[in-house]
Each structure stands twice: as structure tokens, then as C-alpha cells.
Amino acid sequence: MVVGKDKFVVLWSIQDHISTAATRSGGSIIKNTKPGEGSEKAVDGLIVAPRGIYYGHEDTVEGVTFCPSSSQEFCSVGDESCLILWDARTGSSPAVKVEKAHDVDLYCVDWSPHDDNIILTVSDNNSLRMFDRPNLTSSGVGAPIHKFEGHKAIVLCVQWSRDRSYGFGSSA
Numbered sequence: 001m002v003v004g005k006d007k008f009v010v011l012w013s014i015q016d017h018i019s020t021a022a023t024r025s026g027g028s029i030i031k032n033t034k035p036g037e038g039s040e041k042a043v044d045g046l047i048v049a050p051r052g053i054y055y056g057h058e059d060t061v062e063g064v065t066f067c068p069s070s071s072q073e074f075c076s077v078g079d080e081s082c083l084i085l086w087d088a089r090t091g092s093s094p095a096v097k098v099e100k101a102h103d104v105d106l107y108c109v110d111w112s113p114h115d116d117n118i119i120l121t122v123s124d125n126n127s128l129r130m131f132d133r134p135n136l137t138s139s140g141v142g143a144p145i146h147k148f149e150g151h152k153a154i155v156l157c158v159q160w161s162r163d164r165s166y167g168f169g170s171s172a
Contacts, residue, residue: 009054009061009076011088016048056084056094063108069116077106077121083131083142098142102129108157122155 059079067073072088073095083101084094102123112118117133129144136142 005060007055007057007059007061007078009057009064009074009086010050011052011054011074012048013051016051052088052092054086054092054094056086056097057082062106065109065111065119067111067116068113075109075111075119077101077109079105081106081123083109083119083121083136085133085136096133096136096142098131098136101131101142101144102127107155110159112160113162114160120158120160122158124154126151126154128155128158 054076057076057078057080061076061078064074064076067075073086074088075083075085077083081100081102081104083098083106085096087095101121102125104124106121106123108122110120112120119131119133120128121131122128126149128148130146130148131142132145135145
């Protein structure tokens with residue numbers, strides 16, 4: 001997964017790279033273009049194309065995380081305060097877009113490894129927010145189910161503990 005200032009989320013597969021390099025065949029991931037003419041990347045003289053390019057952010061994309069139970073579902077956050085949920089099976093448009101997940105830039109997002117419905121975001125206002133996926137709507141509405149406030153500085157990253165005996169951790 002690649003994120004950045006171009007406002008796109010680009011999905012790559014390491015398997016495409018491995019199978020392209022190993023087989024050197026003209027499979028569906030090989031493009032007859034020159035490197036630099038698009039999002040493709042050269043691999044040993046061959047071109048490996050992204051699995052998908054996802055459009056929906058209006059500013060820099062800061063973070064992406066996959067749903068723990070699905071390699072086809074992921075979410076991203078960006079500098080325009082949006083939390084976007086994507087489903088690669090349904091195309092390159094957002095499945096759900098929460099326009100104002102926070103009132104400022106979002107830096108990081110993590111999906112709970114213990115509950116596919118719970119997502120955490122962190123932002124420029126020193127806070128974390130917890131969202132419940134079923135309560136997010138395609139109209140951009142989605143109030144957090146909990147706000148974690150009290151950090152004295154910007155929270156840049158959040159990550160759920162993979163150990164079930166703990167909740168989540170954050171770092172500033």
C-alpha cells in the first residue's frame with residue numbers, strides 16, 4: 001500500500017512482484033509501457049502494475065490499515081480530516097467516507113485485530129477517536145463512539161495491542 005501527497009491510495013501486491021520475477025511471463029500484471037508512464041514499477045525489466053488506485057481524498061493521505069479479516073477491505077485517513085473505508089471488490093471509490101472524523105489533519109489509523117467493527121484514528125488536535133464501522137454511513141456521518149483526550153502534544157501514531165489482555169497503545 002502506498003500513500004502520499006498525490007491524494008491516492010495505491011494497492012500493490014508483493015505476490016505480483018514475486019510471481020513476475022519468477023515466471024517472467026505476460027500475465028495480467030505485466031504492462032507494455034515504459035517505467036514512469038503511470039503508476040507501474042519496473043521489476044527486472046518487466047512492469048508490475050498496482051492492484052488498484054483508490055480516489056477519494058482531497059489532500060495528503062497520511063495512513064492506511066487493512067481490516068484484520070479481509071485483504072480486500074481497508075481504511076485511510078488524510079490531511080482533510082477524512083476517514084475513508086474502501087472495499088477493493090466494489091471499485092476504486094470510497095465505500096464510506098466520514099468527512100470530519102476530527103476537526104484537523106489525521107495522521108494515523110488502526111483497525112482492531114479483535115473486533116472488525118472498531119477503528120481508531122489520531123489527529124493534530126492531540127486526540128484519538130474510536131469509530132464503530134456499522135454506525136458509519138455513506139453520507140459521511142459517523143460520530144465517534146469514544147474520544148480519548150488529554151495528550152499534551154500531537155499524537156502521530158496509534159496501534160492496537162495484538163495481545164487480548166490489553167486495549168491499545170499510542171505514542172506522541
